[in-house]
Amino acid sequence: MIQGIFYARFLPQEGTKIVAQSPPGCIVATTYAPHLKPPLVDFDIIQEYIIPRKAFFNRFMTVNSPDNKYSILGFPVSIPNERYHRNEFIFNFGLVVESDADQIPYERLVRRLAVTFAEMERQHDYLSSEGCVDDGRRPIESLLEIVKEDLNNYGECMIPVDDANTLNMKLFPYHPPPAPVRGWHVPVAKMKLAEIVDPTWDLTLQKIIPHIDGVNDVRRIAWLADVSLPLTQIALQHLLYYDTILLLDMFFFGSCYAPRPGVHDFIVNRDGVVDECAGYVCVSSHVPGSSSDPPTAGASGNTTKDPIIENSTEQQEQQQQNLSNYQLIKLMTTFCAGRSVMEWIKLHQDAGFDVLRHVDVRRLVQFGVIKGFLYRVHKYVVSKQYLESLAAGRREVRSEDEEEDVLLRYADGCHCFDQIITEQNMTDGEIMRKLRSLEPGDRTVFYR
Numbered sequence: 207m208i209q210g211i212f213y214a215r216f217l218p219q220e221g222t223k224i225v226a227q228s229p230p231g232c233i234v235a236t237t238y239a240p241h242l243k244p245p246l247v248d249f250d251i252i253q254e255y256i257i258p259r260k261a262f263f264n265r266f267m268t269v270n271s272p273d274n275k276y277s278i279l280g281f282p283v284s285i286p287n288e289r290y291h292r293n294e295f296i297f298n299f300g301l302v303v304e305s306d307a308d309q310i311p312y313e314r315l316v317r318r319l320a321v322t323f324a325e326m327e328r329q330h331d332y333l334s335s336e337g338c339v340d341d342g343r344r345p346i347e348s349l350l351e352i353v354k355e356d357l358n359n360y361g362e363c364m365i366p367v368d369d370a371n372t373l374n375m376k377l378f379p380y381h382p383p384p385a386p387v388r389g390w391h392v393p394v395a396k397m398k399l400a401e402i403v404d405p406t407w408d409l410t411l412q413k414i415i416p417h418i419d420g421v422n423d424v425r426r427i428a429w430l431a432d433v434s435l436p437l438t439q440i441a442l443q444h445l446l447y448y449d450t451i452l453l454l455d456m457f458f459f460g461s462c463y464a465p466r467p468g469v470h471d472f473i474v475n476r477d478g479v480v481d482e483c484a485g486y487v488c489v490s491s492h493v494p495g496s497s498s499d500p501p502t503a504g505a506s507g508n509t510t511k512d513p514i515i516e517n518s519t520e521q522q523e524q525q526q527q528n529l530s531n532y533q534l535i536k537l538m539t540t541f542c543a544g545r546s547v548m549e550w551i552k553l554h555q556d557a558g559f560d561v562l563r564h565v566d567v568r569r570l571v572q573f574g575v576i577k578g579f580l581y582r583v584h585k586y587v588v589s590k591q592y593l594e595s596l597a598a599g600r601r602e603v604r605s606e607d608e609e610e611d612v613l614l615r616y617a618d619g620c621h622c623f624d625q626i627i628t629e630q631n632m633t634d635g636e637i638m639r640k641l642r643s644l645e646p647g648d649r650t651v652f653y654r
Contacts, residue, residue, distance in 0.1 A: 209246055221257075222253045267280050277304070277305045278301070280298045280299070283324050349365060390625055391423060392423050394420040414438055427442075455584075455624060463580045465542075483573050529564050543653060547567060586651070587616065587641060
């Protein structure tokens with residue numbers, strides 16, 4: 207949110223001066239409104255950065271206040287012309303935002319303000335004649351106030367400045383580049399994508415969206431949709447960019463999962479997350495018409511109540527009868543790095559609790575990963591023979607069996623078994639049997 211907006215000029219006799227600001231007193235105190243809050247920043251300290259040295263003219267600038275609470279974003283402009291005193295007109299339009307705010311979306315706004323008013327100054331001295339000519343135009347301070355309010359409330363503004371110019375700006379959210387989409391990833395939709403498919407969408411998206419169900423991996427989605435794997439990965443990256451899907455690992459009963467520190471929130475049932483889990487994973491709650499959408503995760507993996515997953519009071523009471531919160535917490539906290547999901551199931555079955563009868567294990571694991579309670583422990587392999595070949599500059603290792611050569615290319619400790627399974631179409635057991643055929647002591651399998 208924009209905390210303040212200002213227009214500053216460099217005057218030959220007075221130096222840097224704040225000509226207009228909104229709200230009043232946000233940069234420098236005003237004499238006509240002494241009751242207002244103190245300025246957001248100390249102008250005496252930052253004024254040399256509002257109108258900086260010439261080397262910084264016509265460049266986007268960011269400077270933090272001494273207390274590191276606010277950031278001042280500006281784009282100082284110099285317009286050289288003989289008609290000005292000292293042959294140039296220097297000004298700056300800037301924004302004040304909180305220092306921890308994402309500044310990338312505001313950079314375009316600052317540039318647009320500078321470029322628009324610079325062009326208006328070149329056309330008919332709009333800024334330099336401010337207050338000198340009574341032509342009925344709107345004061346700059348009034349413009350700044352409207353700009354700030356519209357951007358904060360609506361994320362855009364369209365303000366007529368005069369008969370020939372209009373100030374059009376829009377605040378676009380910034381999305382970081384999406385993570386690479388691999389063939390062994392499993393995309394999970396954060397919303398019901400199949401219900402919002404638009405006929406004008408790219409044909410590839412229309413084909414792959416019906417197959418995003420939280421179970422199919424990227425390679426299988428490409429096969430089901432009859433779309434090449436590279437095109438499928440690009441389409442999923444678009445969905446990932448707009449935060450409509452998230453990527454998980456493939457689920458195997460032979461995989462290992464371990465708790466994260468955030469599992470403490472599950473133990474104390476913060477924000478009713480255990481009840482939410484029950485509605486998502488209990489077999490008894492999977493009635494016709496119930497939601498199958500995944501839970502949502504907070505920005506840092508914290509628990510967030512999913513507004514889509516809602517069960518009736520009767521269903522919730524039935525869940526409580528079948529599976530207590532204590533049992534769910536016990537299930538979630540007994541995952542560990544050295545125990546596969548199959549071993550985890552047997553552990554509880556030996557203790558007298560039939561997990562598969564009450565819980566959808568895949569959904570329980572998925573819930574824990576999405577919420578940040580669990581993480582997948584991946585399996586890797588390292589071959590001494592292959593590492594020696596890399597050190598010697600050889601990229602291939604020749605052996606009698608060609609299939610062993612294929613596996614050795616993954617034996618550098620950087621390729622998880624999920625990748626081998628997907629790319630070589632082999633099961634975990636088949637991979638282990640092939641690796642056992644290597645020379646004794648040449649194979650090391652580790653987990654992380």
